[in-house]
Amino acid sequence: MPFHFDQIFNQIAELIAERAATKINESVQRGMREGAHAVSALKGRKLDMRCHYPGCKNRSKGPRFRFMCEQHLKLPKREQIVALETWRNGGKGRKRNRSIPRQRRALRLAD
Numbered sequence: 001m002p003f004h005f006d007q008i009f010n011q012i013a014e015l016i017a018e019r020a021a022t023k024i025n026e027s028v029q030r031g032m033r034e035g036a037h038a039v040s041a042l043k044g045r046k047l048d049m050r051c052h053y054p055g056c057k058n059r060s061k062g063p064r065f066r067f068m069c070e071q072h073l074k075l076p077k078r079e080q081i082v083a084l085e086t087w088r089n090g091g092k093g094r095k096r097n098r099s100i101p102r103q104r105r106a107l108r109l110a111d
């Protein structure tokens with residue numbers, strides 16, 4: 001029996017092409033799903049109206065009141081600011097904002 005290399009090769013190539021097409025389709029569909037999910041996540045994003053004082057479960061009076069509840073609005077402004085910074089850092093206390101050096105670098109590049 002003669003060895004039909006071309007025929008075998010073609011069959012393998014077809015199989016690979018088929019697999020590749022399936023994989024591409026899968027990843028495209030996954031990408032579309034993730035894209036749609038990202039959009040809906042953004043859409044469903046609501047203003048966090050909880051009091052930004054760490055550990056406080058009260059509803060804040062909104063952005064005009066630094067997201068402080070009635071109770072924590074009575075605190076000295078300095079304490080409120082510290083509380084806000086703590087809240088922004090995920091309740092981990094004061095921390096340097098990592099985006100600042102990146103912004104500085106961008107500015108330097110723009111010069």
Ligand SMILES: [Zn+2]
Pocket residue numbers: 051052053056057058068069070071072
């Ligand atoms: Zn509070």
